[in-house]
Amino acid sequence: MVSERIILPDFYMPYPPEGTNPRARAAESKMWEWLVSQDLVPEELSRRRVAGSRPVEMYSMWCPRADVESLALLSEFTAWAFIVDDQFDIEMPDPRRCLATIQRLETGFQLDETPSGVLATAFQDLWRRLCRGRSLPWQRMVRAEIQEWWWSYYTESVRTITRDLPKLDEYRTHRQISVAIYMLLDLSEITYGIDLPDAVRQLPALKTLRAAVTEHMGLINDVHSLPADEAVGYAYNAVLLAEYHFGCTRAHALGVVNELLTDCIVRIGHMEEALAEELDVLGITGQARADIMHTLEDYRRYVRANFDFHYRAPRYTSPPIEALEHGQLLS
Numbered sequence: 001m002v003s004e005r006i007i008l009p010d011f012y013m014p015y016p017p018e019g020t021n022p023r024a025r026a027a028e029s030k031m032w033e034w035l036v037s038q039d040l041v042p043e044e045l046s047r048r049r050v051a052g053s054r055p056v057e058m059y060s061m062w063c064p065r066a067d068v069e070s071l072a073l074l075s076e077f078t079a080w081a082f083i084v085d086d087q088f089d090i091e092m093p094d095p096r097r098c099l100a101t102i103q104r105l106e107t108g109f110q111l112d113e114t115p116s117g118v119l120a121t122a123f124q125d126l127w128r129r130l131c132r133g134r135s136l137p138w139q140r141m142v143r144a145e146i147q148e149w150w151w152s153y154y155t156e157s158v159r160t161i162t163r164d165l166p167k168l169d170e171y172r173t174h175r176q177i178s179v180a181i182y183m184l185l186d187l188s189e190i191t192y193g194i195d196l197p198d199a200v201r202q203l204p205a206l207k208t209l210r211a212a213v214t215e216h217m218g219l220i221n222d223v224h225s226l227p228a229d230e231a232v233g234y235a236y237n238a239v240l241l242a243e244y245h246f247g248c249t250r251a252h253a254l255g256v257v258n259e260l261l262t263d264c265i266v267r268i269g270h271m272e273e274a275l276a277e278e279l280d281v282l283g284i285t286g287q288a289r290a291d292i293m294h295t296l297e298d299y300r301r302y303v304r305a306n307f308d309f310h311y312r313a314p315r316y317t318s319p320p321i322e323a324l325e326h327g328q329l330l331s
Helices: 024-037 044-053 055-062 068-089 095-109 118-130 136-161 168-178 181-192 204-231 238-246 250-282 286-309
Strands: none
Touching: 024 055, 024 068, 044 055, 044 068, 055 068, 055 286, 068 095, 068 118, 068 136, 068 181, 095 118, 095 136, 136 168, 136 181, 168 181, 168 204, 168 238, 181 204, 181 286, 204 238, 204 250, 204 286, 238 250, 250 286
16 A cells, blocks of 8 residues: 655754755765775666665765765765665565575675675775774774664564564664664764763763664654555554554554654753763763763754755655665675
8 A cells, every 4th residue: 555645744853954065066976986886786776766865965964064085985884774775675574585685794894804795895895994993892882783773674574574563662662773873873973083982872861862863863764754665565664553553543643753753852852961960970071071062963963964854865755656666686
């Protein structure tokens, strides 16, 4: 079944937009050169799919002051991540194929070995460049976030086949991982040379704040992905799950998700205050405190940029028949 035209509710969004990066065009040129060199867009359909995902536009809104090299690298990673996402989301769930794809992707972490497949080969190149100059704790953290993201697809494929669909509260936790924003929050630190110490990363308020940030981004994505998700029978969408479990109308389900989105924004504000208190208690000052304050500003900008991006990218604004176009699956 294809969704009827969605009438979106009024969303609460208190953060102002901050514009786009003027170096986006140069970064986009580098991104396409890299995609071609890695055989990630072997045909016109796959190229059109990436173009409709607008990875450079997304990151130019996230990081409007990043230099060309950083913007290009993060855009390349995002384009690759969209391509990976399409390996799982568009086709019917197949746990065996999903598992095989994840196992191949894992080989990309081995920088002294030849990876298996086009996706893993491209990832190995990205991973090598992303880790340059980054601390070992940062590398371990981001690696774990990437792996959790991959394995979330396996969870979804198994539970979709068995019709063991999660209740909305369980799904909200799952969506924080499956939306892949945790890794993007941390990869974005590259643009400003920030590498937060573990004493800050492990603060309870920061963890709760990051969860609210990722949940908001995931739920907004669900709202705008609804027509395409419904068209292919992809059930892992907050609106569809609300309808499924509550037996409610589309409008009611959208209202439920909108309330969750508002709650995320409220939690972010509360956790910013709580984080300031935790920093005071620990006596964290100087560069570490300046970095976390800078990071909080970044998080607010990312939430707003993600909100705006979904109204701009054809991946989300096109009718399902166009939004779901894709080329051959990659190994």
